[in-house]
Amino acid sequence: MKTALTIAGSDSGGGAGIQADLKAFSAHGVYGMSVITAVTAQNTVEVRSVQDIETSIIKDQIEAVFDDIRVDAVKIGMLSSAKTAETVAASLQIYEPAIVVLDPVMVSKGGHHLLQSDAISVLKEKIIPMATIITPNIPEAEVLVRGNIQSAEDMMEACRSMQSLGAKAVLLKGGHLNGEPNDLLFDGEIFTWINGTRIHTKNTHGTGCTLSSAIAANLANGASLIEAVQEAKKYITLAITHSLEIGNGHGPTHHFYELYNNAKLVKKLLVKGI
Numbered sequence: 001m002k003t004a005l006t007i008a009g010s011d012s013g014g015g016a017g018i019q020a021d022l023k024a025f026s027a028h029g030v031y032g033m034s035v036i037t038a039v040t041a042q043n044t045v046e047v048r049s050v051q052d053i054e055t056s057i058i059k060d061q062i063e064a065v066f067d068d069i070r071v072d073a074v075k076i077g078m079l080s081s082a083k084t085a086e087t088v089a090a091s092l093q094i095y096e097p098a099i100v101v102l103d104p105v106m107v108s109k110g111g112h113h114l115l116q117s118d119a120i121s122v123l124k125e126k127i128i129p130m131a132t133i134i135t136p137n138i139p140e141a142e143v144l145v146r147g148n149i150q151s152a153e154d155m156m157e158a159c160r161s162m163q164s165l166g167a168k169a170v171l172l173k174g175g176h177l178n179g180e181p182n183d184l185l186f187d188g189e190i191f192t193w194i195n196g197t198r199i200h201t202k203n204t205h206g207t208g209c210t211l212s213s214a215i216a217a218n219l220a221n222g223a224s225l226i227e228a229v230q231e232a233k234k235y236i237t238l239a240i241t242h243s244l245e246i247g248n249g250h251g252p253t254h255h256f257y258e259l260y261n262n263a264k265l266v267k268k269l270l271v272k273g274i
C-alpha cells in the first residue's frame with residue numbers, strides 16, 4: 001500500500017486541515033500519516049483560536065515517521081509561524097522526500113489568518129523550493145507574487161513568477177475569481193487549464209486541503225503530474241457536489257471512497273459500451 005504524510009494543522013470541526021487530508025488519503029486507498037503543526041479550535045463558522053505546536057515536537061513527529069516508515073508523498077498545509085516553517089524545512093531537508101505537495105494555506109474561509117506574515121519569506125525561500133507542486137488559491141498567489149490577479153493572463157504571469165521561486169510546478173486555483181472555477185497548471189514549460197463547473201453551494205469548507213491531498217495521494221499511487229491534478233479535480237468536484245449540510249456555516253466536502261471509485265467504474269463501463 002502506498003503512503004502519504006500530511007504536515008498541517010488540526011481542524012476540530014473535521015472539515016479542513018489534517019482531518020480532511022487523512023479522509024482524502026483514505027478515499028484514494030493511500031495509508032495516511034500526520035505531523036500536526038498547530039491545533040485550531042474551529043468549526044464550520046469560524047476559527048476561534050490557534051495553538052502552535054512546539055517546534056521540538058514537530059521535528060520529533062517528522063523524524064518518528066521517516067525513521068520508520070516509507071513515505072511516498074508529503075502534503076504540507078498550515079504552517080502557522082515562521083519558526084514552524086523553518087523547522088519543517090530543516091527536517092524535510094534531511095529526508096529529501098521525492099514528492100512534496102504544498103498548499104500554501106494563509107487565511108481560512110472565515111478570514112482568520114493561519115500563517116503569520118513573517119512566515120511568508122520562509123515559505124518562499126525554504127519550503128517552495130522543495131515542492132513538486134504548489135497549489136495556491138488566488139489571494140495566496142497575490143501575496144506570493146505581490147500583485148493583482150484578475151484575468152487568465154494574470155494567472156499565467158503569476159504561475160511563471162511562482163514557479164521561478166523553485167517549485168517544479170504550480171497549480172493556481174481559480175475558484176476565487178468570478179465565473180467557472182478553472183485552475184491553471186504550469187510545469188515550467190507547458191500551461192494546462194484544468195476546467196471546472198461552479199457548484200452553487202455554501203458547503204466548501206476544506207476544498208483546498210482536499211484538492212492538494214488528492215493530488216498527493218494520486219502522485220503516491222504513481223500518477224503523472226497532469227493525471228494527478230486532473231483526477232484530483234474530478235475528486236474535489238464530486239466532493240463538493242456531495243458536500244455535507246453539517247454545522248451552521250460552510251459545511252465540509254464529502255470524502256466518499258465508493259462515490260469516487262463508482263464514478264470511475266461507471267465511466268470505464270460507458271467507454272467500453274457496457
Ligand SMILES: Nc1ncnc2c1ncn2[C@@H]1O[C@H](COP(=O)(O)OP(=O)(O)O)[C@@H](O)[C@H]1O
Nearest residue numbers: 137173174175176181196197198199207208211
Ligand atoms: N463552488 C465551486 N464549485 C466547483 N469547484 C470549486 C468551487 N469552489 C472551489 N472549487 C474548486 O475547488 C478547488 C479548491 O479551490 P479553492 O476553494 O479556491 O481553494 P481554497 O480552499 O484554498 O481557497 C479548486 O479546484 C477550485 O477550482
Ligand SMILES: Cc1ncc(COP(=O)(O)OP(=O)(O)O)c(N)n1
Nearest residue numbers: 009016017108109205206207208209
Ligand atoms: C487547520 C486548517 N488548515 C487549513 C485550513 C484552510 O483550509 P481550506 O481547504 O483552504 O478551507 P477553508 O478554510 O477555505 O474552508 C483551515 N481552515 N484549517
